[in-house]
Amino acid sequence: MIASAKQLEERACSIRATCIQMAHDGKEGHLCSALSPVDVLVALFYSFLNIEPKTPKQENRDRFILSKGHGCASLYAIMADQGFFPKEKLSEYNRAGAMLPNHPCLHALPSLEMSSGSLGHGLGVGTGMAYGLQLRNSGARVVVLAGDGECNEGSIWESAAFAAAHRMEKLLFLVDYNGIQAVGRSDEIMGFTSLEDKFRSFGWGATTVDGHDMEAILAALGRFPFKPGSPSAIIAKTRTGVSFMENDVLWHYRKPSVEDLQRSLTELGAQPIHRTTP
Amino acid sequence: MRRAFANTLCALAEQDQRLIFLTGDLGFQVFDEFIKRFPSRYINAGIAEAQMVCAAAGLALEGYRPVVYSIASFMTARPFEQIRFCVAYSHLPVVVVGAGGGFTYSVSGVSHHAGDDLALMSLLPGMTVVAPGDPHEAELLLKQLLRIDGPSYLRIGKFGEPTFQAEAPPVLGQARLVCRGDRIAVLTTGDMVTEALRALEELRAENITPWLYQFHTIKPLDTGTLDLLAKQVEAVIIVEDALPAGGLGAAVTTWMSATLSHPRLVRLGPPDEFVLGNPTRDTMFLRYHYGCAAIAETCRRLSAKP
Numbered sequence: 112m113i114a115s116a117k118q119l120e121e122r123a124c125s126i127r128a129t130c131i132q133m134a135h136d137g138k139e140g141h142l143c144s145a146l147s148p149v150d151v152l153v154a155l156f157y158s159f160l161n162i163e164p165k166t167p168k169q170e171n172r173d174r175f176i177l178s179k180g181h182g183c184a185s186l187y188a189i190m191a192d193q194g195f196f197p198k199e200k201l202s203e204y205n206r207a208g209a210m211l212p213n214h215p216c217l218h219a220l221p222s223l224e225m226s227s228g229s230l231g232h233g234l235g236v237g238t239g240m241a242y243g244l245q246l247r248n249s250g251a252r253v254v255v256l257a258g259d260g261e262c263n264e265g266s267i268w269e270s271a272a273f274a275a276a277h278r279m280e281k282l283l284f285l286v287d288y289n290g291i292q293a294v295g296r297s298d299e300i301m302g303f304t305s306l307e308d309k310f311r312s313f314g315w316g317a318t319t320v321d322g323h324d325m326e327a328i329l330a331a332l333g334r335f336p337f338k339p340g341s342p343s344a345i346i347a348k349t350r351t352g353v354s355f356m357e358n359d360v361l362w363h364y365r366k367p368s369v370e371d372l373q374r375s376l377t378e379l380g381a382q383p384i385h386r387t388t389p
Numbered sequence: 390m391r392r393a394f395a396n397t398l399c400a401l402a403e404q405d406q407r408l409i410f411l412t413g414d415l416g417f418q419v420f421d422e423f424i425k426r427f428p429s430r431y432i433n434a435g436i437a438e439a440q441m442v443c444a445a446a447g448l449a450l451e452g453y454r455p456v457v458y459s460i461a462s463f464m465t466a467r468p469f470e471q472i473r474f475c476v477a478y479s480h481l482p483v484v485v486v487g488a489g490g491g492f493t494y495s496v497s498g499v500s501h502h503a504g505d506d507l508a509l510m511s512l513l514p515g516m517t518v519v520a521p522g523d524p525h526e527a528e529l530l531l532k533q534l535l536r537i538d539g540p541s542y543l544r545i546g547k548f549g550e551p552t553f554q555a556e557a558p559p560v561l562g563q564a565r566l567v568c569r570g571d572r573i574a575v576l577t578t579g580d581m582v583t584e585a586l587r588a589l590e591e592l593r594a595e596n597i598t599p600w601l602y603q604f605h606t607i608k609p610l611d612t613g614t615l616d617l618l619a620k621q622v623e624a625v626i627i628v629e630d631a632l633p634a635g636g637l638g639a640a641v642t643t644w645m646s647a648t649l650s651h652p653r654l655v656r657l658g659p660p661d662e663f664v665l666g667n668p669t670r671d672t673m674f675l676r677y678h679y680g681c682a683a684i685a686e687t688c689r690r691l692s693a694k695p
Binding site: 217224225226229231232234235236237238239240241242243244246265266269270272273276277 | 409429430432434435437439440442443444445446447448449450451452453455470471474475478479
């Protein structure tokens with residue numbers, strides 16, 4: 112566990128550098144999708160979630176689901192950094208038959224809670240886990256991270272109603288609101304409406320934070336649960352954190368060239384956490 | 390079958406604390422006993438099948454044995470992606486129950502027709518697909534499904550199907566011998582077995598005695614029984630209340646072509662079309678030639694000496 116926001120910010124910088132290196136080496140796009148939630152993921156994994164990396168399936172652990180599976184490079188980088196698996200494995204990202212495919216697979220990496228890659232399922236599966244944990248009077252929390260584009264899916268809103276109806280106080284849903292989805296801008300597609308308002312109207316406690324203001328993220332996590340007897344949502348407004356990739360749908364797909372890699376590492380002032388083979 | 394299902398569910402919930410039942414807002418008064426005895430293990434997920442299936446997957450990941458229930462057309466086609474991705478991909482022990490499978494709800498129109506339920510569920514790798522023929526089979530097969538470690542689909546009909554006697558007990562994965570015969574064999578699935586039994590009753594007076602096997606398990610297909618039958622009979626008649634693609638007929642045809650087996654094969658069942666006009670099931674049997682009369686007539690034709 113890391114408590115100071117400054118240390119977490121440094122960690123996030125290294126994780127960003129790691130993701131860009133992985134995307135470059137693995138020749139995989141979806142870099143924006145991995146970079147935008149990095150600060151939120153770092154805050155979760157280094158100061159909120161109770162998961163033991165060496166024994167990740169302990170019964171009383173918190174459950175974490177990355178519902179936006181295409182953004183998995185950041186999850187893998189953090190898991191490796193925390194010791195869920197050796198850091199060298201990161202250089203096998205997106206390699207056929209390896210444990211770190213470009214959409215997380217429970218069969219390849221059993222320390223995950225579920226496979227993802229098909230959007231709109233994580234929250235629903237999370238509600239089932241939360242229901243089961245409530246039945247056992249477990250204190251474990253269920254945390255699901257999804258994208259803003261993913262909130263186009265109707266199943267998200269079925270899950271939102273279910274979670275409120277069953278008073279899932281231990282359920283936390285984070286939306287990585289990076290504003291960009293596969294072929295457009297999420298605000299345009301969702302009609303410029305507030306996700307925070309939507310979750311509130313579904314009976315949730317909800318808040319919006321700057322997804323790169325570590326103090327603000329920690330403060331929001333510290334207030335969880337936001338409303339007694341209700342599930343909580345954090346809408347984190349995010350960017351990629353690399354200047355030349357900001358606000359550009361192209362970087363949803365583009366694989367970073369070696370020049371892109373060097374430029375972004377220089378800008379971040381950070382190096383990947385794993386040793387890379389030249 | 391639905392009453393047998395509800396009663397069996399109660400008995401199983403008593404024995405197994407992991408059993409948890411989710412309904413897509415269906416089964417008015419059918420599950421009152423379950424609700425009374427196991428309130429926290431009864432979840433009405435609302436008219437939200439996708440959510441119901443995802444929640445069942447989450448419960449299964451937490452070690453529970455979820456049983457999800459809705460009308461067959463809404464239980465299979467609608468949340469197909471959730472069953473495929475959240476349940477089948479992870480090979481989770483979720484029992485998906487489709488009430489009113491096939492054309493049970495023929496009079497309610499295309500929205501309620503589930504001629505594709507068996508096909509959709511059979512498409513999924515690792516899925517066990519079962520269509521019992523009467524309340525007794527429904528009870529015994531549900532008990533067996535809750536003991537397997539992967540996902541399954543159970544098609545149940547409506548209320549008050551007649552029970553039937555058979556030579557063998559229902560065993561998951563095995564074709565059930567209903568009665569012995571000679572030159573031809575009738576293979577049924579779901580409640581078409583009762584139509585076949587009525588046909589066989591008629592034929593007995595004419596000295597026509599087909600074998601009758603109930604293929605309550607469509608997947609995995611009991612190819613052992615098919616191998617034996619292929620050596621014994623001249624013709625096989627398959628009777629199913631399902632569309633031609635992906636049902637028992639299609640599975641047996643695929644097996645025959647793969648094994649170069651030669652008995653003559655006739656499939657009786659609804660055709661590849663949307664059934665318009667909300668006909669009764671008896672009207673469907675006549676219109677599409679697959680009820681008792683059609684089975685009897687086909688047996689006569691195939692039994693006639695050339």
